[in-house]
Amino acid sequence: MKALSKPKPVTIYEVARHAGVSIATVSRALRDSTLVTEATRARVRAAVEELNFTPNQLGRSLAEGRHAANGIVFPDLVGPYYAEVVLGYEEVASELGRSVLILATSGRRDATAAVLDLARRVDGMAIIANAVPDDVVTDIAATGLPVVLLARQPVRGIDTIRTRNDRTAAELAAHLAAHGHRRITFLGDPDRSSDVAGRLAGLRTGLRAAGLPEPAAVRCALDVAAGEAAAIELLAGSDRPDAVVCANDEVALGARLAAEAAGLRVPEDLAVTGWDDVLAARFTGLTTVRQPMRDLGAVSARWLHHRITERTTDGTPVPARRRVLPTRLVVRRSCGCPAS
Amino acid sequence: MKALSKPKPVTIYEVARHAGVSIATVSRALRDSTLVTEATRARVRAAVEELNFTPNQLGRSLAEGRHAANGIVFPDLVGPYYAEVVLGYEEVASELGRSVLILATSGRRDATAAVLDLARRVDGMAIIANAVPDDVVTDIAATGLPVVLLARQPVRGIDTIRTRNDRTAAELAAHLAAHGHRRITFLGDPDRSSDVAGRLAGLRTGLRAAGLPEPAAVRCALDVAAGEAAAIELLAGSDRPDAVVCANDEVALGARLAAEAAGLRVPEDLAVTGWDDVLAARFTGLTTVRQPMRDLGAVSARWLHHRITERTTDGTPVPARRRVLPTRLVVRRSCGCPAS
DNA sequence: TTGAAAGCGATACCAA
DNA sequence: TTGGTATCGCTTTCAA
Numbered sequence A, B: 001m002k003a004l005s006k007p008k009p010v011t012i013y014e015v016a017r018h019a020g021v022s023i024a025t026v027s028r029a030l031r032d033s034t035l036v037t038e039a040t041r042a043r044v045r046a047a048v049e050e051l052n053f054t055p056n057q058l059g060r061s062l063a064e065g066r067h068a069a070n071g072i073v074f075p076d077l078v079g080p081y082y083a084e085v086v087l088g089y090e091e092v093a094s095e096l097g098r099s100v101l102i103l104a105t106s107g108r109r110d111a112t113a114a115v116l117d118l119a120r121r122v123d124g125m126a127i128i129a130n131a132v133p134d135d136v137v138t139d140i141a142a143t144g145l146p147v148v149l150l151a152r153q154p155v156r157g158i159d160t161i162r163t164r165n166d167r168t169a170a171e172l173a174a175h176l177a178a179h180g181h182r183r184i185t186f187l188g189d190p191d192r193s194s195d196v197a198g199r200l201a202g203l204r205t206g207l208r209a210a211g212l213p214e215p216a217a218v219r220c221a222l223d224v225a226a227g228e229a230a231a232i233e234l235l236a237g238s239d240r241p242d243a244v245v246c247a248n249d250e251v252a253l254g255a256r257l258a259a260e261a262a263g264l265r266v267p268e269d270l271a272v273t274g275w276d277d278v279l280a281a282r283f284t285g286l287t288t289v290r291q292p293m294r295d296l297g298a299v300s301a302r303w304l305h306h307r308i309t310e311r312t313t314d315g316t317p318v319p320a321r322r323r324v325l326p327t328r329l330v331v332r333r334s335c336g337c338p339a340s
Numbered sequence C: 001t002t003g004a005a006a007g008c009g010a011t012a013c014c015a016a
Numbered sequence D: 001t002t003g004g005t006a007t008c009g010c011t012t013t014c015a016a
Helices: A012-019 A023-029 A038-051 A057-064 A080-095 A111-119 A134-142 A166-178 A194-209 A224-236 A249-261 A279-283 A293-310 B012-019 B023-029 B038-051 B057-064 B080-095 B111-119 B134-142 B166-178 B194-209 B224-236 B249-261 B279-283 B293-310
Strands: A069-074 A099-104 A124-128 A147-150 A159-163 A184-187 A216-218 A243-246 A271-273 A288-290 A322-325 A328-330 B069-074 B099-104 B125-128 B147-150 B159-163 B184-187 B216-218 B243-246 B271-273 B288-290 B322-325 B328-330
Touching: A012 A023, A012 A038, A023 A038, A057 B057, A069 A080, A069 A111, A069 A293, A080 A099, A080 A124, A080 A293, A080 B080, A080 B099, A099 A111, A099 B080, A111 A124, A111 A134, A124 A293, A134 A147, A147 A293, A159 A194, A159 A293, A166 A194, A166 A243, A166 A271, A166 A288, A166 A328, A184 A194, A184 A224, A184 A249, A216 A224, A224 A243, A224 A249, A243 A249, A249 A271, A249 A279, A249 B279, A279 B249, A279 B279, A293 A322, B012 B023, B012 B038, B023 B038, B069 B080, B069 B111, B069 B293, B080 B099, B080 B125, B080 B293, B099 B111, B111 B125, B111 B134, B125 B293, B134 B147, B147 B293, B159 B194, B159 B293, B166 B194, B166 B243, B166 B271, B166 B288, B166 B328, B184 B194, B184 B224, B184 B249, B216 B224, B224 B243, B224 B249, B243 B249, B249 B271, B249 B279, B293 B322
Parallel strands: A069 A099, A069 A124, A124 A147, A147 A159, A159 A322, A184 A216, A184 A243, A243 A271, B069 B099, B069 B125, B125 B147, B147 B159, B159 B322, B184 B216, B184 B243, B243 B271
Antiparallel strands: A099 B099, A288 A328, B288 B328
C-alpha cells in the first residue's frame, strides 16, 4: 500500500497509453461499436480492466452537454404520498438511464435558490404540488429546462399531471348523502393545495346535486395533529356536523381521535372520510379515495424524458400536455357502511 | 422571440465580454470577495443580471474536482421507513450544500451497475440495509469514495450506523413474558436483513433470560401480504403460539388479519407485536418499537460530509466509526396491555 | 479504422 | 487587483 491519501484517479489518457492507442479510440471503444476493430477494442478493454478505469461522469457530461439526470422537487416525504410518487419516478427515470436528484423544500427559507441550483444539475425536473411558487416555476421553464408539474394547478405552457379530485369527491358526496348525512363539513385548506381545492370543489358540486346545503370548510394542515385540533374545535361548536370530509387520511385520523375524545361514535354519530388510502386507512376502516401515486411519478418521468430528448430535434414547439389520472372511492366503515 | 430551439447557453465568456473584463475576473467576482474591486464586481453583477447568466455546474464541478452531491441507496421507498431516512439525509445534506441523488435497487437486475454509476456522480454515498451486496460495497469503498452504511451489518473499514435491535427486542421479550405469554413465534426473515436478525437474536436472549423456550421463527418478507400468509399457515398448525413477534409493523398487521380470519382475538387469544411504529400501528393499538429513522439519515449525511471534507487534508486514515441509535418500546394493546 | 486536436464551461495559478 | 492561460476528463469532428 502506498499513500492512501490520493487514490490518483485513472483517466482515459492512462488507458490510452496502456493500450497503445489514442484517447479517441478509447472513448470509441467504450461506446460506439462500429468504429473500432474488435482487436483494439479488446486491448482497450484489457487496459480498462487492469487499471480499473471508470470514466469520469463530469468530463463526459460536460463534453456531451447533458447531465443524464432528472430532478424531482416535493414539499417533504412525510406520509406515503410523496414517497410513492418519487419511487415511481425513480423507477422509470433510471430505466431510461437517468439519475434522479431529489429536493425537499418544506421548511427551508432558501427553497427558491435550492430549486435553481437543482436546475443546473439536471436535464429536466418534476415539481410536485406547492413545492415552489409559480413564478419560480415559470422562471425555470423559461430557461428552456423541461419541467413537468404534478398534482398542481397547471401553469401555461407546462406539462401537468394530476389525479382526479372533483369527480370522485362529488361521488363521495353522493355516497354520504345516500347515507342520510346532511350537515357536512370539509377539513383542509383549499388555498394551500390545488388538490385540496379540487376535493372541496367536487364536494360542493356533489352536495348541491344531492340537494344538500353548502358544506362548511374548516382550514387545517394535512397532518394528524392539525386534523385533530381542527375537529376538536369543530365538534365543540353548537352546530356539529354529522359528517366530516377530510382533505387526506391523516386529517381524517385526527378527526377520529377528536370524535372519540368527544364521546362520539364513528360513523353512528359522526361519519369521517379521508383521501389517499394510506395503510392506516385500510386498518381502521376509513372510507377514503385511492390515487395512483406511483403512476403519477412514472408518467411524469416518461413525459420528461420525451421533452428532453425531443428538444434536440428542434421542430415546432410541442404544446403542453395535460393529464388527469383516475382515482377511486374506497368505501369502508367510517362513512356509515356496514363493516365488510 | 427568436428560435426557441437552442436557448443558447450563456457562458462566463459572454459575461466577461459584456462586463469588459476577463473570465478570471468574472469567476472571482462570483465567488471570492477580497480579490475584486467593488466597482468591477458591480459591473460583473450587472452583466450577469442582464444576460441572465447561470454558471454551468458541470464546468464548475469538473474544474473543482468535486460533485457537491451525495448519493443514497435503498431497496425501495415502500412504507414510511426508508422514506423517513431519505428525508433526514436530504435535509442535512442540502444544509451542507450538497445535492442528493437517490437510487432504489429493489427489483432490478442491474443493481450493481446502477450503484457503480451512482458512484461516478457523487462525492460519497450512504447505503441502506441490503440494497447492495457486500462485495459491491467494498469495491466502492476501495475506490476511495466515502461510504456510510445504514441499518446493515458493518463492513470492515466502513462507517456504520444502526438502530438498536437486540436490546429492545429483549425488552419486548421480557414484556411479553410478563404478560404470561410462553409460546412465542417470530415472523420475519433474519437472513435477508441484519435488522431482522438482530431483532430475532434479541428476542432469543430475552426469552432465555425469562426462562422461556426458544422462539420458533417463520420466515416471511416484510409486507402485509407476506405476514398474513405466514400467519395463516402458522395459526392453522397444531402448535399455535400465544404471541407472534413480527419483524415489522406491516407483517404484524398481516398477522392480525390472519388472526381475525381464524377467529382469534388479539391480544386475548394471540398477542401480536411489530416494529417501526408506522402510523397504522398507532391507530390499531399495535405494540411496537419506534426507531429514529430521520436521525439515521441525518447522522449519516453528517458523517459522510466529514469523510468527504477530511479526505482533502490527508493525514492518518481516520478509523471507521460505529454508532447504534436508541430505539424505544411502544406499548399498546396488542401485547395484552389494557387499552390506554 | 485510427489519431490529433478542438471544444465543453468553469477554476486557479502565474504574471503583470 | 486584473488578465492570460493551463487544466479538469471526456466527446467528437476532421484528416490521415
